[in-house]
Every structure is written in C-alpha cells, then in structure tokens.
Amino acid sequence: SQKIEQNSEALNIQEGKTATLTCNYTNYSPAYLQWYRQDPGRGPVFLLLIRENEKEKRKERLKVTFDTTLKQSLFHITASQPADSATYLCAPDLGGSQGNLIFGKGTKLSVKP
Amino acid sequence: EAQVTQNPRYLITVTGKKLTVTCSQNMNHEYMSWYRQDPGLGLRQIYYSMNVEVTDKGDVPEGYKVSRKEKRNFPLILESPSPNQTSLYFCASSPQTGSGSPLHFGNGTRLTVT
Numbered sequence: 001s002q003k004i005e006q007n008s009e010a011l012n013i014q015e016g017k018t019a020t021l022t023c024n025y026t027n028y029s030p031a032y033l034q035w036y037r038q039d040p041g042r043g044p045v046f047l048l049l050i051r052e053n054e055k056e057k058r059k060e061r062l063k064v065t066f067d068t069t070l071k072q073s074l075f076h077i078t079a080s081q082p083a084d085s086a087t088y089l090c091a092p093d094l095g096g097s098q099g100n101l102i103f104g105k106g107t108k109l110s111v112k113p
Numbered sequence: 114e115a116q117v118t119q120n121p122r123y124l125i126t127v128t129g130k131k132l133t134v135t136c137s138q139n140m141n142h143e144y145m146s147w148y149r150q151d152p153g154l155g156l157r158q159i160y161y162s163m164n165v166e167v168t169d170k171g172d173v174p175e176g177y178k179v180s181r182k183e184k185r186n187f188p189l190i191l192e193s194p195s196p197n198q199t200s201l202y203f204c205a206s207s208p209q210t211g212s213g214s215p216l217h218f219g220n221g222t223r224l225t226v227t
Contacts, residue, residue: 041220043117046217089155104155
C-alpha cells in the first residue's frame with residue numbers, strides 16, 4: 001500500500017536560514033503532490049501544488065521540488081522567520097479519479113529569532 | 114468570505130449518545146471530505162463525497178456515517194460514539210476531484226467521548 005514519510009517530526013532552525021523539509025513516498029507514483037501549513041488548533045492551509053512533470057515550483061519564499069526517480073519532494077522556506085513556525089504537511093494524491101490525498105504526519109518547524 | 118464552517122468547535126459527550134458534526138461550505142465546491150487527526154497518526158480520511166448524493170468510504174469509516182443531500186452541507190454522524198473516536202475532526206472541500214484542486218479546511222471540531 002502507499003506510504004508517505006516526512007522524515008523529520010521536528011526541525012529547529014535559526015531565523016534567516018533556509019528550512020528544508022522532506023517528503024518521501026513508496027509503492028506508487030502520484031500525479032501531483034501538495035504542501036499544507038497547519039497552525040495549532042487550526043485546519044491545514046494549502047500552500048503549493050507540484051505535478052509529476054514539474055521539477056520545481058516557487059511562490060515567494062517557498063520552493064517545492066518533485067523528484068519522481070527518488071520518489072521525494074523537498075519543501076524549502078528561504079529567509080525563514082519566526083512566523084513560519086508551524087507544522088507542514090505533504091499530501092500526494094492517491095491516484096484514481098477521486099483525487100483523494102494521502103497526508104504525511106507532518107514536520108513541526110520552529111524558527112528561533 | 115469563502116469558507117468551510119464546522120460546528121461545534123468543541124464537543125464532550127458520553128459513550129453511545131448519538132451526535133452530529135455539521136459542515137457547510139459557501140464556495141459551491143463539488144468535493145467534500147471528513148478527516149480525523151490523531152497524534153502520531155496524522156490526518157486520516159473518514160468519508161468523502163464527489164457530489165450530491167454520492168459518498169464513499171475513506172481509510173477509517175467504521176463508526177461514522179455521512180450524507181450529502183445538498184451541495185453545501187456534509188454532516189458527520191456518530192450513531193454510537195465510543196472513546197476511540199475522541200479526536201480532532203476536520204471537514205474539507207475542493208472545487209473538483211482528480212485535478213489537484215487544493216483542499217479548503219474548516220477549523221476543526223475537537224471531540225471527546227467519555
């Protein structure tokens with residue numbers, strides 16, 4: 001069955017540095033992958049989507065890559081700020097016409113001033 | 114304002130007492146879904162609906178029911194809640210299915226079953 005791993009439960013970095021979060025998937029090939037941000041007690045908020053034929057996507061300080069050979073997506077936040085502290089979820093699609101997503105368990109990012 | 118609204122935000126109940134968590138979206142979205150989020154397990158899909166009168170099971174449907182009589186509403190029903198259904202529940206919607214449309218989430222319902 002499909003398996004999603006975000007291989008850091010928590011990541012602590014200094015303000016101004018680049019945060020890099022990893023999402024690995026096994027046993028299938030998603031057509032696209034989404035990244036969400038979740039603050040404590042709130043619902044996830046969509047950030048970026050990248051499709052299998054795209055190597056990289058950018059949005060302001062965010063960058064996502066999608067390596068279908070390595071079965072991996074990387075999520076980067078450049079010039080990180082304390083306000084970026086949150087849990088980040090990766091969500092590849094499950095395949096099929098329904099378009100359902102499978103969510104990783106998330107990486108909790110803490111940016112220290 | 115475009116949003117997904119869940120009610121209630123917090124709910125404490127006892128084993129066996131039927132309850133309904135409401136979910137409503139004002140974006141005319143076709144797709145709606147319910148998730149539960151538990152520590153160490155992440156977000157898991159309970160049920161989803163691709164359109165009115167069309168619902169299907171997700172990964173963890175046991176103990177739950179849903180209905181989709183109107184496009185905007187997708188209530189989650191627990192006929193006989195048990196303590197293992199204590200969790201944080203999220204409703205979500207998106208414009209289309211199968212195209213990568215992003216999910217819009219509600220702010221969650223924290224349910225405690227004693």
